[in-house]
Amino acid sequence: MKKIRLKNKQIDYPILIGSNIYKDIGLICKKYLEKNRVFIVCDNVVYDLYKKVLQNSFKKANVECIFIAITVSEKKKNIITVASLSSKIISHGVDRKDTIVAFGGGILGDIVGFTASIILRGLNYIQIPTTLLSQVDSSVGGKTGVNNIYGKNLLGSFYQPRLVVIDTNVLKTLPRRELLAGYAEIIKYGIIKDAKFFDWLQINGKKVIDGNTNARIYAIHRSCINKSQIVEADEKEHGARALLNLGHTFGHAIESLNNYKKDIIHGEAVSIGITIAAKLSYVEGYIDKKTYYKIENHFNDIGLQISLPKNLKKITAKKFVSEMIKDKKTVNKEITLILIEKLGKAFIHKKYSHSKLLKLFKEITS
Numbered sequence: 001m002k003k004i005r006l007k008n009k010q011i012d013y014p015i016l017i018g019s020n021i022y023k024d025i026g027l028i029c030k031k032y033l034e035k036n037r038v039f040i041v042c043d044n045v046v047y048d049l050y051k052k053v054l055q056n057s058f059k060k061a062n063v064e065c066i067f068i069a070i071t072v073s074e075k076k077k078n079i080i081t082v083a084s085l086s087s088k089i090i091s092h093g094v095d096r097k098d099t100i101v102a103f104g105g106g107i108l109g110d111i112v113g114f115t116a117s118i119i120l121r122g123l124n125y126i127q128i129p130t131t132l133l134s135q136v137d138s139s140v141g142g143k144t145g146v147n148n149i150y151g152k153n154l155l156g157s158f159y160q161p162r163l164v165v166i167d168t169n170v171l172k173t174l175p176r177r178e179l180l181a182g183y184a185e186i187i188k189y190g191i192i193k194d195a196k197f198f199d200w201l202q203i204n205g206k207k208v209i210d211g212n213t214n215a216r217i218y219a220i221h222r223s224c225i226n227k228s229q230i231v232e233a234d235e236k237e238h239g240a241r242a243l244l245n246l247g248h249t250f251g252h253a254i255e256s257l258n259n260y261k262k263d264i265i266h267g268e269a270v271s272i273g274i275t276i277a278a279k280l281s282y283v284e285g286y287i288d289k290k291t292y293y294k295i296e297n298h299f300n301d302i303g304l305q306i307s308l309p310k311n312l313k314k315i316t317a318k319k320f321v322s323e324m325i326k327d328k329k330t331v332n333k334e335i336t337l338i339l340i341e342k343l344g345k346a347f348i349h350k351k352y353s354h355s356k357l358l359k360l361f362k363e364i365t366s
């Protein structure tokens with residue numbers, strides 16, 4: 001099992017990565033509990049698939065577990081779900097020594113982390129991510145939250161888990177489409193921070209998608225190292241953490257304009273968003289044509305979508321730009337974008353020109 005320690009002055013927790021470790025998950029988690037009880041909040045899909053193995057494992061460790069299964073979707077990633085989940089947990093009579101386990105993908109993890117951060121002003125929580133996206137990104141770093149009618153992830157908190165446990169075996173039941181969506185966030189690290197990793201992905205990316213365990217462990221480990229380093233340096237996103245948003249200002253606008261329908265899931269929107277950011281970086285002269293095509297070709301080779309779907313092509317450029325203004329990085333209506341300087345290095349571009357964005361969207365829509 002590989003271990004990363006996310007550590008700075010305020011934060012300190014391990015990220016464990018291995019395969020076939022659920023049978024011991026009870027014992028692994030027990031070390032981080034303050035009493036022998038956990039609330040395991042999971043989405044309905046993983047509940048049906050993995051309840052038994054988790055239940056047996058916690059039983060073996062002599063830890064009582066209370067399962068709460070909920071339905072997750074971007075539409076239900078909202079404050080109403082947080083309120084009802086909180087009530088379900090509180091109804092069992094919680095105290096500050098209780099621990100909540102988030103067992104599921106990124107939507108579930110974001111909802112549960114946020115809920116944990118507000119019950120009794122903060123209960124301990126553990127992340128056991130079950131999608132590739134949540135294993136390489138959302139379970140690490142403590143960003144929790146839900147959507148609001150005005151936009152994506154607009155309500156939330158920075159609230160770090162006590163432990164993250166990643167088992168690649170769980171990816172065997174994950175649909176290919178979800179694997180691809182998670183892969184978009186993996187490429188992100190290669191582009192913003194780790195050119196060598198990008199090179200590795202060009203050779204081994206397909207193995208990650210196709211189920212090679214060693215390739216998966218390597219890619220997840222390397223992604224979590226990159227993410228941890230960024231979070232250690234800038235937990236609350238005062239600076240460098242914003243680089244993780246590469247493609248997301250576009251991606252979130254796409255998700256929101258699509259009304260969070262399931263025909264475009266988060267990783268797919270991010271994949272389109274990263275290629276738009278790469279295009280803009282090329283048009284602006286920050287990267288050369290060769291680098292731009294290297295990025296775009298890798299998305300294509302892996303089978304990720306890189307252009308706007310038909311229904312969104314009908315949306316006006318003006319609407320896209322006004323949607324992007326709702327981004328959390330916007331200050332005084334001025335849009336901040338993450339652009340690429342070279343492979344392995346991105347930068348924060350503040351006050352990006354609205355008229356340039358309008359021009360870009362006019363080109364890629366209609």
Ligand SMILES: NC(=O)c1ccc[n+]([C@@H]2O[C@H](COP(=O)([O-])OP(=O)(O)OC[C@H]3O[C@@H](n4cnc5c(N)ncnc54)[C@H](O)[C@@H]3O)[C@@H](O)[C@H]2O)c1
Pocket residue numbers: 043044045046049072073074077104105106107108109110130131132133134137138139140141142143144153170171172173174175178181182266267
């Ligand atoms: N907090 C952060 O730092 C951060 C970072 C990136 C993304 N996110 C958020 O993550 C969310 C996307 O997460 P996601 O892509 O994991 O989506 P998700 O949580 O919707 O999971 C995808 C689907 O896979 C199913 N599933 C989960 N694990 C499975 C398994 N092992 N086998 C079979 N099916 C399984 C789920 O039921 C769901 O239908 C977005 O809301 C995004 O905003 C947060």
Ligand SMILES: [Zn+2]
Pocket residue numbers: 137185248266270
């Ligand atoms: Zn993302």
